[in-house]
Amino acid sequence: SYELTQPPSVSVSPGQTASITCSGDKLGDKYACWYQQKPGQSPVLVIYQDSKRPSGIPERFSGSNSGNTATLTISGTQAMDEADYYCQAWDSSIPYVFGTGTKVTVL
Amino acid sequence: QVQLQESGPGLVKPSETLSLTCAVSGYSISSGYYWGWIRQPPGKGLEWIGSIYHSGSTYYNPSLKSRVTISVDTSKNQFSLKLSSVTAADTAVYYCARGVDTAMVYYFDYWGQGTLVTVSS
Numbered sequence: 402s403y404e405l406t407q408p409p410s411v412s413v414s415p416g417q418t419a420s421i422t423c424s425g426d427k428l429g430d431k432y433a434c435w436y437q438q439k440p441g442q443s444p445v446l447v448i449y450q451d452s453k454r455p456s457g458i459p460e461r462f463s464g465s466n467s468g469n470t471a472t473l474t475i476s477g478t479q480a481m482d483e484a485d486y487y488c489q490a491w492d493s494s495i496p497y498v499f500g501t502g503t504k505v506t507v508l
Numbered sequence: 509q510v511q512l513q514e515s516g517p518g519l520v521k522p523s524e525t526l527s528l529t530c531a532v533s534g535y536s537i538s539s540g541y542y543w544g545w546i547r548q549p550p551g552k553g554l555e556w557i558g559s560i561y562h563s564g565s566t567y568y569n570p571s572l573k574s575r576v577t578i579s580v581d582t583s584k585n586q587f588s589l590k591l592s593s594v595t596a597a598d599t600a601v602y603y604c605a606r607g608v609d610t611a612m613v614y615y616f617d618y619w620g621q622g623t624l625v626t627v628s629s
Contacts, residue, residue: 436616444554445619446615446616449613449615450615487553491613495570496556496559496609497556497559497607497614497616499554499556500553502553
């Protein structure tokens with residue numbers, strides 16, 4: 402089965418840039434998306450189709466995908482960005498594969 | 509604005525069947541998109557359970573396929589999940605969501621608030 406691996410945690414200072422990686426075999430050949438989940442809330446789509454932002458998502462969220470790694474970048478990180486982040490991609494074995502999740506802490 | 513709302517029992521006994529319904533408002537299921545169920549055990553990550561199209565076409569996570577049934581009622585604009593022979597491992601927050609499924613682009617753009625289902629005697 403297909404697996405997507407993320408670092409368990411990422412720490413970032415307010416105003417700095419946070420980068421969250423998602424690794425999977427030939428992930429760059431697929432489309433990746435990213436969800437933000439705050440405690441006690443439902444996931445929110447922040448990036449789809451590698452780098453597109455849904456309406457209402459701040460421009461500080463951006464995405465890229467190449468090789469075996471997709472990356473979510475948060476520029477000018479704010480305290481409100483503290484959350485868990487999950488990547489997700491398609492595979493022939495299972496259409497919706499989620500990553501292991503990354504907890505972003507804004508110190 | 510598309511809204512989804514899960515409903516169903518919060519407590520299910522081991523070996524019984526978990527049943528949940530997702531009511532959709534602000535969009536007609538008959539108009540398209542896939543409609544899915546995702547779960548999240550306490551303190552853990554997300555797991556896709558299965559999805560259904562308005563026509564009734566379904567696809568399921570292979571790891572759960574033998575126990576899962578998803579159905580749709582377009583007249584009520586809702587879809588449902590049944591998971592049989594539950595164990596404590598099925599304790600989770602269950603979310604319903606609207607799924608995009610076109611040309612290798614797969615993601616969920618609208619999610620319900622989620623409902624906690626505990627499996628315990």
